[in-house]
Amino acid sequence: MNATINAPVYADVPRPRFTPGPAGTHITIRGLTKYFAGWPLYENFDLDIPKAKIVSVFGPNGCGKSTLINMIAGLVPIDQGEILFDGKQLSDTKIGYVFQNYREALFPWMRTIDNIAYPLLLEGKNKAEVDRRMEELVASFDVKFDLRRYPYELSGGQQQTASIMRALASRPEVLFLDEPFSALDFEMTLFIREKLQEVFMQTGTTMLLVSHDLEEAVYLADEILLLTKRPTKVAEILHYEDPRPRTVDTLSQPSFVAAKKRSLEIFQREVRR
Numbered sequence: 425m426n427a428t429i430n431a432p433v434y435a436d437v438p439r440p441r442f443t444p445g446p447a448g449t450h451i452t453i454r455g456l457t458k459y460f461a462g463w464p465l466y467e468n469f470d471l472d473i474p475k476a477k478i479v480s481v482f483g484p485n486g487c488g489k490s491t492l493i494n495m496i497a498g499l500v501p502i503d504q505g506e507i508l509f510d511g512k513q514l515s516d517t518k519i520g521y522v523f524q525n526y527r528e529a530l531f532p533w534m535r536t537i538d539n540i541a542y543p544l545l546l547e548g549k550n551k552a553e554v555d556r557r558m559e560e561l562v563a564s565f566d567v568k569f570d571l572r573r574y575p576y577e578l579s580g581g582q583q584q585t586a587s588i589m590r591a592l593a594s595r596p597e598v599l600f601l602d603e604p605f606s607a608l609d610f611e612m613t614l615f616i617r618e619k620l621q622e623v624f625m626q627t628g629t630t631m632l633l634v635s636h637d638l639e640e641a642v643y644l645a646d647e648i649l650l651l652t653k654r655p656t657k658v659a660e661i662l663h664y665e666d667p668r669p670r671t672v673d674t675l676s677q678p679s680f681v682a683a684k685k686r687s688l689e690i691f692q693r694e695v696r697r
């Protein structure tokens with residue numbers, strides 16, 4: 425008899441058919457499953473992320489906000505599921521990523537200007553193209569510091585500005601931001617927040633922002649994605665539609681106050697559950 429011992433057993437479970445999101449969807453997540461150390465963080469998680477909108481991700485501590493954007497950005501592998509960008513795979517999609525820890529994000533051995541230009545060189549752009557794009561970025565970020573300096577010679581805010589410029593250099597379709605302000609002082613936070621809003625208004629780049637600051641999350645967002653505790657589900661998606669540019673005055677508008685209050689109520693409900 426010719427038997428195979430311990431042969432793998434494949435369950436004959438048919439895969440559900442992929443259902444596209446509604447019109448205007450950019451990123452479609454279907455059946456996303458992720459376990460850490462045998463415990464589910466996400467199980468069969470579905471989400472549609474709209475195109476040309478800013479989506480703020482908010483939820484209880486440890487619910488998987490960073491892991492979610494890292495899985496979408498391909499930095500953390502998924503166990504199961506499918507993530508498509510306008511129907512395409514990640515490998516066919518240009519993305520940019522801004523890390524919380526800007527000190528470790530920039531290459532210390534490269535001048536700041538070379539850090540920012542790096543993605544353009546990787547794409548094979550020639551010197552004239554790189555110079556043109558760099559000029560645009562410098563103008564749009566109103567850069568006042570010397571980009572020929574090394575990152576360690578710059579302030580934290582200047583380094584984070586450079587990280588964002590690098591993330592935008594090759595005109596990504598999606599920009600991921602994981603708590604981009606949390607290591608910055610108040611003045612730099614306001615500056616970079618306004619710059620992001622300006623870039624968004626100019627380019628309409630889809631942005632996914634993880635923030636621990638509810639006011640900031642609502643202020644920048646078109647949608648606030650509120651998550652539950654793990655195993656993580658969508659608690660609610662709130663739409664916040666005040667016109668841009670949003671300013672200091674926005675913060676006292678009834679619509680802003682109502683969106684913030686509603687987000688906080690959902691957050692508290694989920695934390696207590």
Ligand SMILES: Nc1ncnc2c1ncn2[C@@H]1O[C@H](COP(=O)(O)OP(=O)(O)OP(=O)(O)O)[C@@H](O)[C@H]1O
Nearest residue numbers: 460461465483484485486487488489490491492634
């Ligand atoms: N590489 C890993 N190995 C094991 N567990 C992990 C790993 N990365 C994340 N986790 C766990 O997964 C959960 C979600 O982590 P994640 O950092 O995504 O949450 P978060 O919502 O962004 O957290 P916070 O609110 O603290 O910023 C946490 O319980 C975390 O401990």
